[in-house]
Amino acid sequence: MSKIQITSEKISNESNISISYKVQGIGYPTLLMHGLGANNRQILSTFSATNARIWSPDLPGHGHSDNFQNAYCFAKFKEIMIAFLDSLQIEKVILGGISMGSGIAINMAESLSDRVAGLIICRPAWLDKQRPDNLQIISDIGNWLQNKTLEQAKFELSRNLQFQDLLKTNPNCAASIEASINDRFSxxxxxxxxxxxxxxxxxxxxxxxxxxxxxxxxxxxxxPIHPVSIAKKISMNIRNSQFHILPSRYLEPKKHQRELTNKLNNFLGSNNF
Structure with a gap:
């Protein structure tokens, strides 16, 4: 595994992959990773009132970090993030994240169980099966962006039946999906x-x-991108887990954020983190 050297708020490994990251908060060392298509700002805002010392990287292919030269996958993200922890000389850590980031955290925990003090799994979207149905629209967006112009990709999304339905029934969710096709990937x-x-x-x-x-x-x-059923299945298979269904972040965003912060800080306090 490549060794990573720390330089301020960026780290680079021997494969010349540079990782940008931010640190905030006071408390137990915690590595939290963002979701697919997002960046560390998602973590910094969601967990701004969390009682923990949070390291939040831009994962490769996102934000200000470099791209991979080979294929993106959970195993490669795991390898880079383990090297990230080693470079920071953090031996014991809470791992977690949102959506894709939570999947990377679980993958890391399976390899680093003796170093992982706790897990924070928010809105998971993957299990142990490839091409989950709930993420098909995100996969389509990726394919459109690779093979069409930006305007053509936006047109294809506008014709998607699921997206059209969400525009009517859950516009904030539709806006979140549409953000995947904006210029954040330029x-x-x-x-x-x-x-x-x-x-x-x-x-x-x-x-x-x-x-x-x-x-x-x-x-x-x-x-629909992060079904309750996925989080519930993960909870049923991790023995020492707390499972919370929060108010909808799309329909009741302030209440969702308030309950997330309160319940997470209670979890951290009750486990002496």
Missing amino acids: NQTHSVLSQMIEGRAFEDLENLNHLNMPTFITANEND
């Missing part, structure tokens, strides 16, 4: 969207019962 690869959908967060759901660290898991209703 200087980054589009392949990360479709390639990550081809992967699985971990090899076998039942193997998660070997994880015994305290685990905080959340889901919310009215979120």
Whole structure:
């Protein structure tokens, strides 16, 4: 595994992959990773009132970090993030993230169980199967961006039946999906969207019962990209887990954020983090 050297708020490994990151808060060392198509600002805003010392990287292909030269997958993200922890000399850590980031955290925990003090799993979208149905529209967006102009990709999205329905019934969710097709990827690869959908967060759901660290898991209703059923299945297979269904972040965003912060800080306090 490549060794990564720290330089201020950027790290680079021997493969010349540079990772940009931010640090905020006071408390137990915690690595939180953002979702597909987002960047560390998603983590910094969502967990701004969390009682923890949070390291939040831009994952490769996102934000100000470099792209991979080869295919994007959970295993490669895991390798880079383990090297990230090693470079920071953090031996014991809480791992977690949102959506894709939570999948990377679980993947890392399976390899680093002796170093992982706890898990924070928010709105997971992957299990142990490739090409999950809930992410098909994101995969389509990735393919359109790779093979069409930006305007053509936007046109294809406008014709998508699921997107048309969400515009009427859940406009905030539709806006979140549409953000994947905006210019946040103008200087980054589009392949990360479709390639990550081809992967699985971990090899076998039942193997998660070997994880015994305290685990905080959340889901919310009215979120077709992050179904409650996925979070529930993960919770059922991690023995020492707390599972919370929060108010919809699309329909009740302030209430969602308030309950997330309160429940997460209670989890951290009750486990002496």
